[in-house]
Structures are given as structure tokens and as C-alpha cells.
Amino acid sequence: MKRYTRRAFVAAGVAVAAGTAGCSSGGEESSTPPELGDVASTSTPTTDGALPTPVAGDPDADVTVAVYEDYACPHCGTYSLEVFPQVASDYLEPGTVRYEFHDFPIPVDETVSWQAANAARAVQAAAGPQAYFEYSEALFANQSSLGPDTYASLADDVGVDGAAVRQAATDRTYDETVTADRQAGQDRGVSGTPTVFVDDSEVEWSEIAYEPVRDAIEAARDQ
Incomplete structure (x- = not known):
């Protein structure tokens, strides 16, 4: 299985730093995130302290999908713009799984990886997880121009x-x-991004695609 480590990003530093097109299956990076639908209904209290994990789907579902991402990671951009919308449509809107987003700044970019995560958490604190997931997708859709503005x-x-x-x-x-x-x-053994766990099993893939995640979810549901 190919692991997306920081060393790999250093080797491809020019592509990462320049926000090269191709983060989304070789196409031009889009500024418009995919439509997610209503994927998260729980509320988050406004606070400047520690925030809970953003959760979509059914918080009490038997199957949990936990994803670790870095907002500056181009592979995470591919995952979020191509794979996550399919997961949202098939499993989150129907409420079949619990879906957790976890911050994992490698960091690919010493500034963006941390600032973007903080921006997303500020949205979570102000408006809850539905807005958080919509904002998170927008960050990935605009990955080449991330910054304060x-x-x-x-x-x-x-x-x-x-x-x-x-x-x-x-x-x-x-x-x-x-x-x-x-x-x-x-502590869970994550060393690169994106990393996806379905329950306690890490999804293995040779390329970022929907099918390995779907198959892992279906296998967990059958147990």
C-alpha cells in the first residue's frame, strides 16, 4: 500500500507548494465544492476551547468511518472532492454510518496546514458540523489559494x-x-494523509478511490 508521508511531499515539493492542478484526477482545480446534502444534524456549542470531533451521518451508527486529513495535502484534496461526496450520498444522508473528520496536519505546509484547520474549527464553533463539512469541502476545492482572505x-x-x-x-x-x-x-498509527479507518481497520488502497472505502464499509456492515 502506498503511504502518503511527509517525505513524499518533500520530494514533490514544487507540486505541493504551487498548488499544481491535478489534485482532482488530473483536472483543473475547482473553486466550487460538491453538493453534500444534509449530512450532519448535531449541534456544537460555541467555544474558544477544545472542540469535539466533527461527526456526520448517524452518531449512533454501528459502523464508524474515521478520516485523517491535512488541508494542504493534494491527496486529501482528491479524497475530499471525489470520494467523500460519494460516501456522503450513499452512507451519510441515509444515516448508515458515523463519519468522523480528524485533523492531521503533517504539516504539508507549515502555515496553511495549521491555519486552514483552525479556520474550519472556527466555523464548527460558530455554526456546527453541517457548516463545518461544507466549509471543509470548500477549503479543499480552493486548495491552491488557501490563505487568510x-x-x-x-x-x-x-x-x-x-x-x-x-x-x-x-x-x-x-x-x-x-x-x-x-x-x-x-497514537493510532497514522503517519500520512489521507488515512481512513472503518471501525478499527485501516482502508488499504494503491490509489485514492471510492471503491476501497465502500467495500470496507460494506464488509463492516455485514459483520
Whole structure:
């Protein structure tokens, strides 16, 4: 299985730093994220402290999908824009699985990996997990232009105060949450992104695609 480690990104540093097109199956990077539908209905209390894991689908489902991503990782961009919308349609909208998003800044980019995660957490704190997942997809869709102005404008698009999200990103207000998530991933054996677990089993793939995730979910549901 190919592992997407930081060393791999250093070797491909030019492509990562430049936000080269091709993060989404070789096509031009889109600024419009896929439509997700209503995937998360729980609420998150507003707080400047540690935040809970963003959860979509049915929080009490028998099968849990846990995904570890870095917002600056081009492979995560492929996963989020091509695989996640299919998972959302087939399993989250019907409420068949519990889906958890976990921050895992490798970091691919020392600034973006942390600031983007903080921006997303600011949206979660202000508007809950549904807005979080929509905003997260927008970050990946705009991966080549991530920065304070983008964090703000995308927050406005999901109905959250863009200036406040920009400030949270640059101040790294939610580093406590992001760092704890990253450490929990390391404790679980995560070393690269994206990493996907279905229950306690890591999804193995030679390329980022929907089918390995779907097959792992179906196998877990049959147990």
C-alpha cells in the first residue's frame, strides 16, 4: 500500500507548494465544492476551547468511518472532492454510518496546514458540523489559494463571520483541538494523509478511490 508521508511531499515539493492542478484526477482545480446534502444534524456549542470531533451521518451508527486529513495535502484534496461526496450520498444522508473528520496536519505546509484547520474549527464553533463539512469541502476545492482572505470569503459563503474566521486562522485559536486530534491520530498509527479507518481497520488502497472505502464499509456492515 502506498503511504502518503511527509517525505513524499518533500520530494514533490514544487507540486505541493504551487498548488499544481491535478489534485482532482488530473483536472483543473475547482473553486466550487460538491453538493453534500444534509449530512450532519448535531449541534456544537460555541467555544474558544477544545472542540469535539466533527461527526456526520448517524452518531449512533454501528459502523464508524474515521478520516485523517491535512488541508494542504493534494491527496486529501482528491479524497475530499471525489470520494467523500460519494460516501456522503450513499452512507451519510441515509444515516448508515458515523463519519468522523480528524485533523492531521503533517504539516504539508507549515502555515496553511495549521491555519486552514483552525479556520474550519472556527466555523464548527460558530455554526456546527453541517457548516463545518461544507466549509471543509470548500477549503479543499480552493486548495491552491488557501490563505487568510480565502478563509474569510469561504466562511461568508456558509453564513459565518468571515473576519472572525480569518482571525481564528491567523491566531491559530483552535490549535489545542487540532494538536490533540493530530496526537490521537499518531497514537493510532497514522503517519500520512489521507488515512481512513472503518471501525478499527485501516482502508488499504494503491490509489485514492471510492471503491476501497465502500467495500470496507460494506464488509463492516455485514459483520
